[in-house]
Amino acid sequence: MGNGKSAGLSKLFTTTPWYVPVLFSALVVIYPFFATDYFIDIAFFFGIYALLGLSLNIVLGEVGLFDLGHAGFYAIGAYVTAILNTRYQIPILALLPVSALAAGLFAYLVCSPIIHLKGDYLCIVTIGMGEIVRLALINNPFDLTGGPNGVFGVDFPKLSPNLVIDSSIEYYFLVWAVVGLSILGLISLQHSRIGRAWNCIREDTVAAGATGINVRHYKLLAFVLGAGLAGVAGNIYASKLMCVSPESFTFWESCLMFCIVLIGGMGSIPGVLIGAAFISLFPEIFRPFAMYRMLVFGSVMIVMMMVRPGGFWPRKRGGVAFRSLLEDTGNGNA
Amino acid sequence: MQLLLEQLINGLTIGSFYALIALGYSMVYGVLKLINFAHGDFFTMGSYIGYTMLVFGIAAATAQFGPWTGMMVALVVSALGIALVGILVERSAYRPVYRAGRLPAVVSALGASIFLQNTIMVIWGPRYQAYPAELIPAMRFQFGQISITLLQVIILALSFILMAALYTIVQKTAFGSAVRATAHDRNTAALMGINFNRVILFIFTLGPALGAMAGVMVGMYYRQISFTMGWNYGLKAFTATILGGIGNLPGAMFGGLILGVLEMLGAAYISAAWKDVFVFLILILVLIFRPTGLFGEKTAEKV
Numbered sequence: 127m128g129n130g131k132s133a134g135l136s137k138l139f140t141t142t143p144w145y146v147p148v149l150f151s152a153l154v155v156i157y158p159f160f161a162t163d164y165f166i167d168i169a170f171f172f173g174i175y176a177l178l179g180l181s182l183n184i185v186l187g188e189v190g191l192f193d194l195g196h197a198g199f200y201a202i203g204a205y206v207t208a209i210l211n212t213r214y215q216i217p218i219l220a221l222l223p224v225s226a227l228a229a230g231l232f233a234y235l236v237c238s239p240i241i242h243l244k245g246d247y248l249c250i251v252t253i254g255m256g257e258i259v260r261l262a263l264i265n266n267p268f269d270l271t272g273g274p275n276g277v278f279g280v281d282f283p284k285l286s287p288n289l290v291i292d293s294s295i296e297y298y299f300l301v302w303a304v305v306g307l308s309i310l311g312l313i314s315l316q317h318s319r320i321g322r323a324w325n326c327i328r329e330d331t332v333a334a335g336a337t338g339i340n341v342r343h344y345k346l347l348a349f350v351l352g353a354g355l356a357g358v359a360g361n362i363y364a365s366k367l368m369c370v371s372p373e374s375f376t377f378w379e380s381c382l383m384f385c386i387v388l389i390g391g392m393g394s395i396p397g398v399l400i401g402a403a404f405i406s407l408f409p410e411i412f413r414p415f416a417m418y419r420m421l422v423f424g425s426v427m428i429v430m431m432m433v434r435p436g437g438f439w440p441r442k443r444g445g446v447a448f449r450s451l452l453e454d455t456g457n458g459n460a
Numbered sequence: 461m462q463l464l465l466e467q468l469i470n471g472l473t474i475g476s477f478y479a480l481i482a483l484g485y486s487m488v489y490g491v492l493k494l495i496n497f498a499h500g501d502f503f504t505m506g507s508y509i510g511y512t513m514l515v516f517g518i519a520a521a522t523a524q525f526g527p528w529t530g531m532m533v534a535l536v537v538s539a540l541g542i543a544l545v546g547i548l549v550e551r552s553a554y555r556p557v558y559r560a561g562r563l564p565a566v567v568s569a570l571g572a573s574i575f576l577q578n579t580i581m582v583i584w585g586p587r588y589q590a591y592p593a594e595l596i597p598a599m600r601f602q603f604g605q606i607s608i609t610l611l612q613v614i615i616l617a618l619s620f621i622l623m624a625a626l627y628t629i630v631q632k633t634a635f636g637s638a639v640r641a642t643a644h645d646r647n648t649a650a651l652m653g654i655n656f657n658r659v660i661l662f663i664f665t666l667g668p669a670l671g672a673m674a675g676v677m678v679g680m681y682y683r684q685i686s687f688t689m690g691w692n693y694g695l696k697a698f699t700a701t702i703l704g705g706i707g708n709l710p711g712a713m714f715g716g717l718i719l720g721v722l723e724m725l726g727a728a729y730i731s732a733a734w735k736d737v738f739v740f741l742i743l744i745l746v747l748i749f750r751p752t753g754l755f756g757e758k759t760a761e762k763v
Contacts, residue, residue, distance in 0.1 A: 239748050246495065250702040251747055253695065254740035261740075265733045377695060381497075381570055388567045417586075420578040427571030428553045435560030 158295045166294040168410050173301035175402040179386035181355035187393035189348040190328035192249035194380050195256025199353035201375035202229045203360025208277040208370045218283040218365045229357025230350040237349045263372040276371030280364050391437025400438045462605040467724045473612050475720020476619035480674035481697035482712040484667030490643035490707035497569040500694020501576035502542050506672020507679045508584050509538040535676050539669040546668030580687040588686045591679040615677050623713050705753030
């Protein structure tokens with residue numbers, strides 16, 4: 127354990143032993159060369175859920191805003207990619223930033239009027255927002271979204287005319303490269319002025335406002351960045367599946383993302399990866415148990431919260447941690 | 461005018477389902493500040509228990525004592541059964557995580573929801589089940605131009621009786637005031653000698669029991685039930701709870717009724733496909749302008 131004298135990336139090692147990220151990265155790189163396509167695809171979806179978990183972690187973990195409509199942003203990213211690609215043949219990789227911007231802009235527009243809501247009220251409004259997105263996709267506005275069937279025939283991402291990402295292993299590396307870049311970005315964000323402001327708002331919104339942090343601005347920023355990252359996940363998802371349909375973006379999906387963050391540990395990047403691994407790998411590993419596996423899944427979630435209520439790998443940070451969110455359930459209007 | 465009145469009646473019928481479910485959400489939230497995601501599945505399970513009773517258990521009773529007995533037995537058995545399930549879920553999934561705070565309890569509640577939903581699927585199978593037809597005579601009452609079925613009359617009457625009963629218990633009895641005191645300030649209530657665990661027991665028997673009865677009524681009204689329907693109804697009922705002001709029982713009842721009426725009016729005058737969008741938009745607009753719901757009290761922020 128170092129002392130973390132310099133800012134930025136080295137801070138990571140004050141809370142996480144240095145060998146953990148190294149070993150994990152090595153595992154990610156080596157894994158596909160020893161696995162069958164089926165298991166590579168499972169690891170691909172682990173990557174997608176990791177991206178989604180990381181994106182919700184910005185809103186829920188860093189700022190403590192309850193967002194149960196995150197699948198809406200994911201859907202915007204996926205549909206923007208699918209529609210622009212199938213109609214105008216814009217390459218998938220060029221649409222990656224476009225999806226992120228579209229989802230971010232959408233988040234800015236819908237969250238601006240509701241950002242002042244607190245706790246569970248914000249939670250239900252985001253649920254409503256996510257449901258409105260899904261229902262709108264089903265109802266096929268302007269003949270764009272293809273209704274309940276969705277949009278078909280999304281292209282493969284092309285790095286160059288000869289270098290097309292079309293096999294499982296290439297998709298796997300694409301998603302994990304994006305995950306890796308996002309993690310690097312998020313770690314430096316955590317240790318920046320923005321990250322500290324976010325954590326300050328999470329611990330005590332009133333005090334944060336009193337010390338001159340523009341609470342509204344920083345909350346919106348978290349939503350926009352979180353939505354943008356979810357949009358990126360949507361882009362990769364759309365091109366991997368080659369089609370998008372509204373049933374991939376239900377309230378249930380938002381709940382899974384919520385669980386990823388809470389099972390892993392709020393605000394903790396290694397925690398989010400563990401949470402994503404649990405959510406994506408568990409149902410696959412226990413597939414032989416067929417209809418009983420989800421029974422076990424539900425019970426494991428409960429047991430996990432009994433054993434490790436702060437998450438599997440909680441973020442350690444000084445003395446104050448999640449006071450407002452983990453306080454006794456008795457009173458308080460949090 | 462005729463359309464308006466008929467849609468109002470349909471809306472009140474659906475709204476009373478939402479209101480009954482919303483009461484369970486609201487009571488649990490009021491006391492524990494917990495969004496009980498498993499509540500929608502209590503409702504579904506109640507519906508399935510009622511189905512089993514009506515299909516297998518009560519043919520004899522119905523033949524002997526008439527159709528009313530069958531319906532009442534289904535309602536009572538499913539309410540009792542789900543009250544028991546509610547207590548079990550509270551003991552096994554929620555009580556161990558109360559101390560850890562609010563967010564672990566949310567995950568635990570989602571876990572309990574998945575568990576219950578899949579229990580239903582394992583027991584009754586993944587396919588839709590159909591409630592028996594002609595449980596009660598298919599009578600219609602005619603008031604001028606509008607008509608209302610006997611089933612709707614029964615559903616409305618029963619729901620309003622149940623809501624009135626709950627309201628009386630919570631507002632007028634000594635035990636009800638203990639529940640309200642706990643919702644207001646748990647620690648002080650405990651200092652006054654109120655047994656917190658008994659209050660919890662109360663809300664986790666009554667809430668699920670009301671939800672279960674709503675489940676049986678939904679089964680009789682739509683005649684078709686599925687193991688995933690709890691999510692949809694739960695979401696709507698939770699919306700109703702927030703619309704009325706969370707933790708506020710009359711608010712939950714009116715929130716449910718208003719939501720049902722809005723949904724039906726939206727379906728009639730705007731578009732059936734967009735009715736849920738309409739409902740959620742209204743919810744968002746209400747919360748933008750009245751952030752604590754229609755009937756919620758303004759709470760001063762603690763610093």
